[in-house]
Amino acid sequence: MNSQYAIETVHLKKTYRGKAVPTLDDLCLRIPYGSLFGLLAPNGAGKTTAINVICGLRRFDGGAVFVGGHSIATEMKAVKPLLGLVPQEIALFPSLTARENLKIFGGLNGLSGSKLNSRVDELLTLFDLTQSRDTIIGHFSGGMKRRINLIAGMLHSPRILILDEPTVGVDAQSRKLILDKLLEINRSGTTILFISHYLEEAEEICSEVAFMDRGTILCQGNPSRLKAGYSECPNLESLYLTLTGKKMRDHHE
Amino acid sequence: MNKLKYLLYKDFLLLIRDVAGLLLMFLMPVILVVLMTLLQDSTLNVVKDTHVPLLLVNNDKGELGKIIEEEITRTGIFDVTGLVKGRKPGLEELEKEVASSHYMMGIYIPENTTESIRANVAEYVLAAFSGEEEMPPIKKVDLTVFIDPTTKTSFFTAVTSTLQEKAQKVQFEFILSQMTEQVNNMSPIPFNTKGFTGDQVNIEIRNARLEGKDIVPNSVQHNVPAWSLFAIFFIVVSLAGSIIREREGGSFSRLLTMPCSYTEYLLSKALVFTLVALIQFAIMLLMGMYVLPYFGLESLNPGTSFPALFILALSCAFAAIGYGIAIGNLARTDQQSSVFGAISVVIMAAVGGVWVPSFLMSDVMKNISLLSPMHWGLSGFYDIFLRDAGVVAILPESAALFGFGAVCFALAVGYNHKYRIDI
Numbered sequence: 001m002n003s004q005y006a007i008e009t010v011h012l013k014k015t016y017r018g019k020a021v022p023t024l025d026d027l028c029l030r031i032p033y034g035s036l037f038g039l040l041a042p043n044g045a046g047k048t049t050a051i052n053v054i055c056g057l058r059r060f061d062g063g064a065v066f067v068g069g070h071s072i073a074t075e076m077k078a079v080k081p082l083l084g085l086v087p088q089e090i091a092l093f094p095s096l097t098a099r100e101n102l103k104i105f106g107g108l109n110g111l112s113g114s115k116l117n118s119r120v121d122e123l124l125t126l127f128d129l130t131q132s133r134d135t136i137i138g139h140f141s142g143g144m145k146r147r148i149n150l151i152a153g154m155l156h157s158p159r160i161l162i163l164d165e166p167t168v169g170v171d172a173q174s175r176k177l178i179l180d181k182l183l184e185i186n187r188s189g190t191t192i193l194f195i196s197h198y199l200e201e202a203e204e205i206c207s208e209v210a211f212m213d214r215g216t217i218l219c220q221g222n223p224s225r226l227k228a229g230y231s232e233c234p235n236l237e238s239l240y241l242t243l244t245g246k247k248m249r250d251h252h253e
Numbered sequence: 254m255n256k257l258k259y260l261l262y263k264d265f266l267l268l269i270r271d272v273a274g275l276l277l278m279f280l281m282p283v284i285l286v287v288l289m290t291l292l293q294d295s296t297l298n299v300v301k302d303t304h305v306p307l308l309l310v311n312n313d314k315g316e317l318g319k320i321i322e323e324e325i326t327r328t329g330i331f332d333v334t335g336l337v338k339g340r341k342p343g344l345e346e347l348e349k350e351v352a353s354s355h356y357m358m359g360i361y362i363p364e365n366t367t368e369s370i371r372a373n374v375a376e377y378v379l380a381a382f383s384g385e386e387e388m389p390p391i392k393k394v395d396l397t398v399f400i401d402p403t404t405k406t407s408f409f410t411a412v413t414s415t416l417q418e419k420a421q422k423v424q425f426e427f428i429l430s431q432m433t434e435q436v437n438n439m440s441p442i443p444f445n446t447k448g449f450t451g452d453q454v455n456i457e458i459r460n461a462r463l464e465g466k467d468i469v470p471n472s473v474q475h476n477v478p479a480w481s482l483f484a485i486f487f488i489v490v491s492l493a494g495s496i497i498r499e500r501e502g503g504s505f506s507r508l509l510t511m512p513c514s515y516t517e518y519l520l521s522k523a524l525v526f527t528l529v530a531l532i533q534f535a536i537m538l539l540m541g542m543y544v545l546p547y548f549g550l551e552s553l554n555p556g557t558s559f560p561a562l563f564i565l566a567l568s569c570a571f572a573a574i575g576y577g578i579a580i581g582n583l584a585r586t587d588q589q590s591s592v593f594g595a596i597s598v599v600i601m602a603a604v605g606g607v608w609v610p611s612f613l614m615s616d617v618m619k620n621i622s623l624l625s626p627m628h629w630g631l632s633g634f635y636d637i638f639l640r641d642a643g644v645v646a647i648l649p650e651s652a653a654l655f656g657f658g659a660v661c662f663a664l665a666v667g668y669n670h671k672y673r674i675d676i
Contacts, residue, residue, distance in 0.1 A: 052506075055506075055509075055510045055512065056510070056673060057506050057509060057673055058508070058670060058672065058673065059671075059673065064594075077512070080510065080511060080512040081512050083510055084510075085506070085507055085510040087503045087506060087507060088503075089500070089502065089503035090503070091502060091503030091504045091506065091507040092502075092504060093263065093266075093267060093499075093502075093504055094502070095267060095270040095271065096266055096267070096270065100266055103259070103262070104259050104260075104262060104263045105507070105511070107255065107256070107258070107259030107262070108259050108260065108508065108511040108512070108513050109511050109512065110255070110256075111513060112255055152507065153507070156460050176318075
């Protein structure tokens, strides 16, 4: 398998039991190494399912998924250390402190001892959370929780970082800090799959984007080049609305 | 191994930060065991102290009346009264008293009962020694027993048996003394039967036990293991809840993207909650041995086989934890798991004989109780506490409990495997 892609899905299919319409319908996605890749899609388009399948959290019905050149169907053990997931929800233990949470996630990703402690301290400093490291997560503000949520996914310096709406519900300061740090991390060589509803964010930081709808990729490429193909669209948002339509997308899981 | 260490660290921290859960797991069973043991003990005492009211009208001045009165009182079952409004009632009045439910039973011994028996016997023995072919007609003596229709059969069976037995004893003694008198009249050698009462057979009732260990079942020996089991199985609510909260909060998904397997994830939970279950059991055992006696209850004798006790407690913990893990995987919400978990444990406890020991159940319920893992555990603890059993004796119960836990554990892992790609 060609491993020039950090993540590659090949004709990926997934239909939930009891649903007539497939959630992932021949999804072909190629995310190059080193890119900061934005996956942009309306609600119910199948992006969370796609992430879950890529991370092995959901089985798929057909096609193939490769992460770092490894098939997730047969080489999940090799895939897991490559991945860092930052879910949309605050996937932390609210009754534990920031430090305790990070020690657990770092430890499970293979760090230990002084290496783990120094990495935790380093990231807490980087995200301006040193003072709150021994505070229970449940007492944190929304923005602080988001930052810890992000740190938990990148403690082990994964080669591929998957972020599902990492800036949702945070203030402008926290958002700027998060985006700046993501750019820094990407520059250091980490491939980032960035999922967001904030199209201006994607336009600002992503080197490549893909528009997804009804379980399939509509188009993929560099934001500037994509816009150039649609002269009537001055920005990604108008391009997004042109491709996916203006109809409301309410959906049920 | 390092990953398991961090999973254990996580589960241990989550456990000790959950104050409500800790209270549920440790305080609730302690309160329950004290309350239920006291309740059942006092209930048993009430039953023991409640005597059946019996009106005994003894108009006989001889031995039979006296001996019947003594024996009926000695049974300890009856509250014996001889007078109504300060005087001895007649036969009709006695019947009315019982019919009015003032007494559950009434016994009427007519005047000269002993004398009549003595006269019958004397006439009979004399005829026998005179070589007469036809025996003289016997003048029957009537003892009358009135019973309230609601009286348990066992009570009036006890009374009639006592009456029959004592009447026969008196008759036997009279016959023997009359015959002795007749023989002494004919023989130059004195024929002495004085002091021979015929009481040669003594019926001794003992509790069945092994190796002569003096252990008698009591409410402590039932309630301590019963409520320990209930507490151990009630872990299901906390355990399943913790799995579902982690799943709903997203931390479960995050953990599964890390290089640890689902089995390791479950193993960590199982180890932490096994420790909880063993601590619970130790606390309950120590309560039974050292605290319950302060409430006026008997001290629990834990038997002599510590390995048997440990293996059985461990297998109960394994069964409960397997069940909790299965519920945590199959239930969709925390509410669903806590309601189903709690109700199913209460049903298992009721069926398994936690509240009412299974040996007091009807045959149908006894058969149904065999399906409850709590019944298996309780049977094992009875073996240890009541029969001083060792490891070999409790192996069948332990194996059943381990099997139940293993099936539940496999169900959880299989369910996960169906939906997720694990390492």
